Amino acid sequence: MNWLLKLIVAALSFFVVCYSLYFYMAPNVTVVNKSNLALTEVNVALPSSNLDFGAIAEGQKNTIYYALSQQDGTYHYTIVLGGEIYSGRCGYITSHELHKRFVITIEKSKIITCV
Numbered sequence: 001m002n003w004l005l006k007l008i009v010a011a012l013s014f015f016v017v018c019y020s021l022y023f024y025m026a027p028n029v030t031v032v033n034k035s036n037l038a039l040t041e042v043n044v045a046l047p048s049s050n051l052d053f054g055a056i057a058e059g060q061k062n063t064i065y066y067a068l069s070q071q072d073g074t075y076h077y078t079i080v081l082g083g084e085i086y087s088g089r090c091g092y093i094t095s096h097e098l099h100k101r102f103v104i105t106i107e108k109s110k111i112i113t114c115v
Contacts, residue, residue, distance in 0.1 A: 076089045
């Protein structure tokens, strides 16, 4: 019975470590809303996929992980803020970038920065 308990604990530990490692290694895009208005729609297009963040309240942020397999290209964002549409391109993405973190920040002055 004791060996069975050890085996179950070891298997659960293995799955927890693998799950955590996936989120550590997977690339992601984070949108941070520092403006005084809610973002009613946020969309970030990657060369091989599309990330729909939906609405993001003022002072909030949202993160989406994406697949490692991407074509080379840029991040293209479309943001609806206060009824106005802001769009642009920034950053560069290549295939199989492990642990890449890309952050789009919308400031109070409606300035959009990418890091």
